[in-house]
Amino acid sequence: MMINYQGEDFTETEFYGREILEAIQLTNKFPTPKKVLIEMLEEMIHEQLDLIDKEELNHYIHAKKYVQTLTEDEVKNLCFEVKDLYEDVLKEFEIKL
Numbered sequence: 001m002m003i004n005y006q007g008e009d010f011t012e013t014e015f016y017g018r019e020i021l022e023a024i025q026l027t028n029k030f031p032t033p034k035k036v037l038i039e040m041l042e043e044m045i046h047e048q049l050d051l052i053d054k055e056e057l058n059h060y061i062h063a064k065k066y067v068q069t070l071t072e073d074e075v076k077n078l079c080f081e082v083k084d085l086y087e088d089v090l091k092e093f094e095i096k097l
Contacts, residue, residue, distance in 0.1 A: 016063035017082045019044075023063075024079055030097040031079035034072050038064060 003015045013020075023040040024032045032040075041064035048057065067075060083090070083097055090097070 012066045013078060013081050014085065016059060016066055017085045019060050019063040020067065020078065021082045021086050024082065024097060025095065030083075031076045034067065034070065034075040037067055037075060037079075041067065 001012055002009045003012060004010075005015065019041070020037070023037055023044060024030060026044070027036050027040050029036060041060060045057065045060045045064065048060065067078070070078060089095075
């Protein structure tokens with residue numbers, strides 16, 4: 001499914017990649033199993049409930065819903081896709097997954 005945001009089309013992976021990458025980093029598991037990734041996104045939603053604006057919070061909620069629709073193998077592939085999408089950022093800040 002494509003998401004249109006401010007006139008640009010994004011895949012769900014592209015659109016929710018930052019939130020998913022953040023969850024992957026916090027789990028310290030790569031690739032991250034589906035159940036662990038969903039639990040981390042849920043934890044992040046609850047922790048940030050009063051700290052971020054509604055639009056940003058919705059990104060985390062929709063990222064979790066997106067991950068829930070995937071199979072375990074698709075989540076594994078998602079982890080690699082997100083890592084590839086943010087490869088430059090990961091290198092720049094010397095972040096290891």
